[in-house]
Amino acid sequence: MNRCLHKNSSRLWPKVLGAFFFCLGLGVTGTGGTGVAAAAEPGPVISLVIDGKGIPTDVQPLRQNGRMLVPIRVIAESTGADVTYEASNRQVNVTDKGKRIVLLVDSRTAYVDGKRVTLDTPAMIVNQRTVVPIRFVSEALGYRVVWDDRSGVAQIQTKPIGDTAAVIKDATNPYVVQLGDTLTEIAKRHNTTVQEMKKNNFLSSDELTFQQLLFLPKGAKKAEHPLSKEVGDRRLLDDTYYFPFSEVSWYEPYGDSYGSDREWTESNNGSVRNHEGIDIMAPKGTPVYSVADGTINRVGWNTYGGWRVNITDDAGLYRMYYAHLSAYVPGLEIGDTIRAGQLIGFVGDTGYGGTGTVGMFEPHLHFGLYKNSDGLAIDPYYYLKYWEQKKVGSPYS
Template identity: 65%
Template sequence: MNCWLDKHSRLRSTGILGAFFACICLWLSFGLASATAAAKEPGPVISLVVDGRGVESDVLPLVRNGRMLVPIRVIAEATGAQIEYDAKKQRVTFDQKGKHVSLDINSRLAYVNGERVTLETPPIIVNQRTLVPLRFVSESLGYQVEWDATSSVAFVQTKPVEDRAVTVKESANPYVVQPNDTLGEIAERHGTTRSAIRENNYLSSEKLMIGQILFLPHEAKKAEHPLASKVQDKRLLSKDYWFPFNNASWYEPYGDSFGSDREWTESQSGSVRSHEGIDIMAPKGTPIYSVSDGTINRVGWNTYGGWRINITDKNGQFRMYYAHLSAYAPGLRVGGTVKAGQLIGFVGDTGYGGPGTVGMFAPHLHFGMYRNDNGRVVDPFDYLRYWEQNKVVSLFA
């Protein structure tokens, strides 16, 4: 079997790390909406990702000049910092973990341990709360912050990224395992070695399965049974398509669950239906990316798929279906366009009921593909295995 994940990868707790993040969630409940909130969203929206997990909130953060603002008093008090406010000077100071921070309202100048720092956006007072740029607060506390302007989502990293999903180094020559194939025979026929194939594919053993995809190393001959001869549309086997998770996201190894039985139906008649996609199990809040350029044709609640989004690919050939999301990235709407590798939502456990139904199954991404001309469902498994070698690079890689 292919070891698609680094052997050291493991599922970690998704709890909020420290009061820093709890206070952000508190602030989000204060009702400070960003400019993007003016347009009605199709469902829950997440604008903040902390250590690779989306942080849910009731409202969108306040964004000014492209910068997210958070209330410094809530942050400081929630993290146990000593805070003081000089109303006459309109100056806020706080001390935490050996750091002394001082900043003035409506001034872009701040001081950290006596060293002057220029803020990207000045602190402001809204509803008697002092708000400062998230980047300044995070970096003052030793965190990393990145802003994804395309998706209008802020990313905060409090620790080194440790989990890495392994990708094949040489993926241009995929071979489909045939009946009675052995690794040695495949290597001999293609002018390479067993060890080279094992190393390139991270194989833990030489046991093969019919239909398994092996990526032959660069010195090998052209695959006798290439993946392009198996799939319906070889145009999708290109670097223009991306895997729906980034290279730092943890997810379980997945199999071809297409066509398997599913017992839950809207009518609850006890009938069995066929599964029209591939399920990839991952922690709730894991970011999901569009596999292709395309146009959104449906977004919102579906009885089976929960919060879902349908995107017609740029060639107009296929509709990509992402289901069971916990939330969307901001600003998605029917008719809107997305780019391959753009953040569109977050893993969840929604669906199998009316709007808001959760918990009917473990969190995962259901990914489906349908032909756009006749609506027929397509097994996306082989495409996903190919795209798995082309992932969005984490902002903190």
């Protein structure tokens, strides 16, 4: 890690900034004072999301006077802002998109394009790192900043949000495609049209696959082969559940990988095991959300699942398993209450080895679903396809 010299030097920081820190000038609940979480974290923690990606920092964000402090370098690396540090007068200069911000270490005075402003919290040097106020800096540069109080994570958007994932308008009448089905026959039997079915399901062709999930449009007859017949518990087909990715997250189309062979085992004896979940490929750092209200019953490292978290639903019927995470949000502990749609961690590639093992496979979320009564695994594929129609929205909308 590159470090800025604080004595007898004046260095120009490149766009990939070494180790300066932003102070997240965000309204944070709780008492004032500087400090990190008192309890030990179960694994790596991420407290900052920039443009939809969790950004790790080598020092945990701090709190000062109700404000949150995080590394400046993460802003520079993610946005391309130019930063210089003048050691002789302990001054940080941030320039981006024609804007110039000047902050003085240990001073509440700052300047935006030459105009003097007063900060709630000054720039500081902590553990030989420089930290400065992020809400002030971000908003001065035209970024959008949101504080997620439930997860203890700051979210910053530096550029326009692209197209969000298509969400089916009418998703209350799901139909499972049978052998020999065609769109024409399905439409005829359910008193609707091919055009309405294609529109409601965002289909670009008439081709169907066996056991594909379709949502019949409004006004159609009740599905002859409803999804409820394909799943073990209809109670999970409810609009209180969320998909584990948000509407602005990118992920690859996924199939039913439940029950497929997995050759890696802890004993390395050549045996084959069954895959007890669904893998959804997504970029490392993609935020992961809880699908249901519940309570954390396990969190930390697992040889197979890497950094993982298990959540038992409020009814005590099911356990949801989120595996291969790169990091958690701050402060997760066994016994914590979690709400559906709450940010809990970030996609990674951890697992298949001792603590900290990474790179054994491409980044993805492994989602598992288990009966709480006997621990038996359930194929969550159809539930995920149903929940996919309800996602956490953009925090900036």
